[in-house]
Every structure is written in structure tokens, then in C-alpha cells.
Amino acid sequence: MSNYKNFIEQIIEDDLNKGYKRDELCFRFPPEPNGYLHIGHVKAITLNFELGKKYNAPVNLRFDDTNPVKENTHFVEEIKNNIKWLGYEWSKICYASDYFEQLYKWAHYLILNDKAYIDSQASEEIASQKGTPTSPGTNSPFRNRPKEESIRIFTEMREGKHIEGSHVLRAKIKMDSQNMLMRDPVMYRILFKDHHRTGSKWCIYPMYDWAHGESDYIEQISHSLCTLEFKPHRDLYEWFLHQLPKENKNLPKQREFARLNMSYTIMSKRKLSLLIENKIVSSWDDPRMPTISGMRKRGYPSKSLINFVKKAGIAKRENIIDFSLLEFYVREELNKICPRVMVVTDAIKLVIINYPDGKYESLEAINNPEDESQGKREIIFSKHLYIEREDFRETANRKFFRLTIGKEVRLKNAYIIKAENCIKNEKGEVIEVHCTYDPKSKSGSNSEESKRKVKGTIHWVDINSSIDVKINEFDRLFLNEKPEESHDLLNSINSVSKKLIVGKSEQFISSFKKGAKVQFQRKGYYIVDNNQNGSMSFNKTVGLRDGWKK
């Protein structure tokens, strides 16, 4: 691992070997603030920021805010929070909109050099003249418009003298290029929309291709890394750079890697926002969403996300990674840090018939066997307890390690008990289990009996002192393993991806603050979603690995 370099790092090393100065390396993460960042962005963030660490190079956070109709400040703020939460620090925070004036001047320069012109056709006409991937495009009738006229109209466009759609500025490249993007791409369009940063100052906005490479150039980004679908843009990226006034500065280099895809989820902001619009999820940070904010709310540690994307690697191959790989890194982290606690969700009563009425005793429990520094706690034990319904069967085969009539099981942190009989309701459902306990088997008492092995251990909670908790349980949002490929996304939605259940918990948990992560023993990992006015709710992060074949 230590010596391994992914292909991006190899490109950088090659550049360094060819004489590129190490202290001129500079990277950037350039999101458009038109939605929340998702796990796919974590890959790009981690790639760039880790490169920054490795080469001791600056990494800018740049908002690619060239389309005011989709962008807003809330998204900007959330993106900043996400990156901080992941633990990365950007060196400069930049905005493409900071460069609007420079971009505008350079656009004039291109017109003057006969490299751009104003096209006054409707967008449909321009589109139809583009041709197709297999047939060349045709020149616009405005392609040879005198540059003075283009300059005049372009200036008037900025002054707001022309309506939306009446003119665009186009680069003059090659209408029969094999690369569709080189067929005189649009550089500017008229948009009478307020921008979240520049307000009403501008009514013309640069397109992505015109803004992005030039922003990289202004910031002197050495390696501009993006996902594979931008590969065809590379020609244009480089063409624009070569049209700028010569300044004896480094030209940034665009390189592309495969985006991250995961099974049973989608990674496109457009489709993600569709889920919100259709009220399939509550918001961008719904715990079922693959967004950073959603995963955070779900209880995924930031470290897990980073470990996961690092292991997923950087390559150029299309991929769909198993969601279980992410869950592995989530459990790995949570196992180390989470205090353990006993919570019963589908409760039945357990009565210890040979335990004194009205007696309560305090037992000691280790908070986290993986981390001694988390100490111990007290739990209350009595004659009347709750256990999990699925932990009792009247009879069962020997593969069932839990409680059956006549068999022994240990109550975690307490005593060994033996089920004697059970009480059923008129429907034949078990509502109460009666058992006896072995007083000498008390946990931690150091007696011979306390060390006795029994084949099962189950969790429990004292009825009287337990507190009520609410738990949100989640399942995957899609039925389809590859929802991205589904033609009808909304039809492959899992209709029961969220369930609200209630549980009974030992008291220890009541002190946990919002955001605290915990393991409900034998159940899984949970995060406190709310703890106010005596009401506690949790989000289930992920279940424990379960090796029991039912």
C-alpha cells in the first residue's frame, strides 16, 4: 500500500520527473452549489485533499457557480460544513463568480482574435446545426459576423439590452469536429436571474467549459481532476486555455477518473432531488440518502467514509461497489468507539419466579469491551424484566442458542436463568415467560457458578426502571441493485425503507446527547437523533454482522 500509486499519482510523478516544480502543485475540489454532496463527492474530495497532503500542496475549495438558476447559499454552506466534517481544510475558498469580470474581458479578447462570435439564432437552430456524432455540423450564418458587431452586441448583452435567448457568444472552433463539444460551443448565455453572490450585477453568465479551465488557470491549479464523463471536454478545456493572452504561467492539466457507484443507490444530484420532490425522502439529509449529510445523520463516522473511498481506489473503469464494503468500514469504526447498552425492542415479559418480590439490585456492566477507558456502569435488575420476543421459543432445535423451556441461558451482565413455562394469550402468542435464576451465577461475582458456560447470552432490561425510546430503522431506498439503470426510477422505490419502532432501554442512555453513537447489544449501531423533554429517538446506523443462519 505504501508504495502503490494510483494512475493520477503516477501522472503527477511523471510531471515532477519531467521538471514540473513540486511547489507549483495545486489542486481543487470544484462543486456546483446546486444540491448536497454525496458519497461520490467524498471520493473526489478525498482524492484531492489527500494529494494535497501527500505533496504538501494547496487545495482550493471552488464553487462552480455559473448557473444562478440552480444554485444558492444554503448549498454553499452545507458543502463547507460537509468538508469540515470530513476533516479536510481547504487553503482558499474560491468562486467561479469571482472571475466573471476577468472571464468577460478574456471573452472580448477571443472575439478580437476571431476566436468567438455572437450567434443570434434560437437555441433550436443552433442545436440542429450541431449535426450528430456521425455527421458534421454546419456553420451558423453569423459565424463570420464582423468582430466589431460581435463586440457591440456582447457589450449590449452585458448591459441588459437583449432578452434571454436572443444571442449567445460562441467559440469559433470547428463545426465538423469529431468531438461534438468542439462544434462552436456556447460560451455565454443571457440569464436575467439574480446570482447568490453577484446579485443582479450580471445578466450574462459563462458556461461551464468557458469558466472551469480558466478558473483553474487563474488559481494556477496544476492538476484538474474530474470524472470520466468530462473526458470529451478535455480538448475544449485545452483549446480555451491556448486562446488566452500569453502570460508565462503554467497551464492546468485536466485528467479524469471513474466516478463512484454503489449498489442499491443513485449518485446523481438530479435524481436525488427527484426523491425529495416526490416526498420519497424528507430532505437532502434524510438518513436514507447517500449524501454526506444523510450519512452523517444516519451515524456513519466520517472516518469510515474516507476509509471506504480510499479502499475503492482510483481507476478508469466503470464500477458498482457493494454497499457492504461501506458498511464494513462503518462497523469497524463504530465497534471501536461505541459504548454498549441493552435495549429491547419487541418486548415480552420475563418473570423470575424465585427472585424476591420488590427487590432491586444494581449490577455492573462494562461499557465497551474494545476500550477499557470507557469504564463501567450500573444497571438495575429485578424480578420483572423484558426480553426480546425472538429470544424465546417454547421448543427449538440445538442451533437455537437462546431461551427455551427447560434450558439455560445467561442474562447479559446478570444471572443464568432457566425457562420453566410460559403464558399465552387467547391467540396462542407468548406474552410472558416464567423462569428461575441461579443466584450464585451472578456476573462478575468470581464464583465458580459465575463463570459457568451456557450456550447463549441474551440482553434484557428491567421493566420498572427502563425508559422508552423511539427508533427509526432504515432499509435500502431501492429494490433494484442498479437503480441508476432503471428507466422508471420511482417505480423501483422500496416502499418500506423507513420504519418507526419503540424500545425499552436501560437508564444509562438517557444522558446521551444528540449525535452520540451507541451499540445496542446484539442489535446494531444507533445514533441519538433527538433527546429533548424526556423523549429520546435514535436512527439505526447499521446492524451487527449476523452469522446466524435462521
Place this chain on the structure above:
RNA sequence: UGGCCCAUGGUGUAACUGGCAACACGUCUGAUUUUGGUUCAGAAGAGUCUAGGUUCGAGCCCUAGUGGGCCAACCA
């Protein structure tokens, strides 16, 4: 009737730029365990899309084919 990119166990990523295909997840054993968790030990599973070629030698290089992805927004 185009151009560009890609192709390695179930999944993802490697293979010191040509030298007997490795790591992680997952799966399966076994041990430990007061969580059917954790931990530990071990196993199975690909001969690298196909066909040619170069070479003493090819997963790596070349050619063709096949399969997949991307490209015709005044989105990014």
C-alpha cells in the same frame, strides 16, 4: 455511419512498466468469547473478454473482433 475511454475471482482495486495473478470486502471452516458482535487461525474462489501477432517469456506491447461506458443542454 463516427470519435474517445474501459475490460483481472461474486464486488472493488493491485501486479515493481514483460518474469509462476496479490490485497480488501463478501463466502465457508475452526478456535476464543457473558454480544450468533469483536478477535484469531485457515479455506474455497480468477489463469486476466475472444482470436491472432511480437517475444525465451504477455494480464501488461501490437492488430482485429466482442462487450460496456461517454459524446448532439443557452446544465455542471
